Amino acid sequence: GAVVSQHPSWVICKSGTSVKIECRSLDFQATTMFWYRQFPKQSLMLMATSNEGSKATYEQGVEKDKFLINHASLTLSTLTVTSAHPEDSSFYICSARVLPATGTGTYEQYFGPGTRLTVT
Amino acid sequence: QKEVEQDPGPLSVPEGAIVSLNCTYSNSAFQYFMWYRQYSRKGPELLMYTYSSGNKEDGRFTAQVDKSSKYISLFIRDSQPSDSANYLCAMSAGYGNKLVFGAGTILRVKS
Numbered sequence: 001g002a003v004v005s006q007h008p009s010w011v012i013c014k015s016g017t018s019v020k021i022e023c024r025s026l027d028f029q030a031t032t033m034f035w036y037r038q039f040p041k042q043s044l045m046l047m048a049t050s051n052e053g054s055k056a057t058y059e060q061g062v063e064k065d066k067f068l069i070n071h072a073s074l075t076l077s078t079l080t081v082t083s084a085h086p087e088d089s090s091f092y093i094c095s096a097r098v099l100p101a102t103g104t105g106t107y108e109q110y111f112g113p114g115t116r117l118t119v120t
Numbered sequence: 121q122k123e124v125e126q127d128p129g130p131l132s133v134p135e136g137a138i139v140s141l142n143c144t145y146s147n148s149a150f151q152y153f154m155w156y157r158q159y160s161r162k163g164p165e166l167l168m169y170t171y172s173s174g175n176k177e178d179g180r181f182t183a184q185v186d187k188s189s190k191y192i193s194l195f196i197r198d199s200q201p202s203d204s205a206n207y208l209c210a211m212s213a214g215y216g217n218k219l220v221f222g223a224g225t226i227l228r229v230k231s
Contacts, residue, residue, distance in 0.1 A: 004163075044208070
């Protein structure tokens with residue numbers, strides 16, 4: 001399957017600072033990447049959909065000025081948590097969607113290993 | 121009512137047992153169905169991918185989709201302790217639509 005990497009795998013920052021998380025598709029091009037947030041023992045919550053070369057689409061309730069998303073190339077998307085607060089502490093996971101083969105109409109979505117953010 | 125319902129478990133079984141994990145859904149537009157396995161503090165790993173109704177087998181894993189009943193299943197044969205993880209079902213209406221996840225079922229296989 002396709003490989004998606006994330007960096008860093010974990011980060012601790014002080015309240016009020018900003019943190020950038022990178023998501024890369026290593027062996028395929030991803031026109032669409034997704035950012036999720038996951039709380040302990042809960043399912044994934046979609047935060048935003050990121051399309052290469054255009055503005056991200058945020059889910060209802062997600063502050064776009066706080067969670068800045070940039071999808072600068074077909075293999076890289078970044079999530080910046082600005083002015084982080086302790087309530088932003090969570091597990092952030094990115095995902096990339098493989099382009100469907102012509103005529104199949106199918107697609108698969110692969111996830112990165114996640115980034116654990118702790119804001120103190 | 122949630123779009124996708126999944127029993128959160130935990131489900132505890134002895135090694136070697138057959139495990140059945142299930143999800144129901146309400147949106148009849150869903151056509152693409154996936155099962156992900158997530159180990160603690162890791163990202164979800166795509167296990168099985170099925171389009172429309174039918175069965176798909178891959179080693180010890182079998183995915184079934186019954187669109188008429190809006191019900192999908194994942195069977196794990198000869199379960200191993202290494203299968204202990206959180207299993208998430210996910211589905212979508214198509215390429216332009218987002219993936220909708222179930223709550224996940226925590227599976228524990230005891231040796």
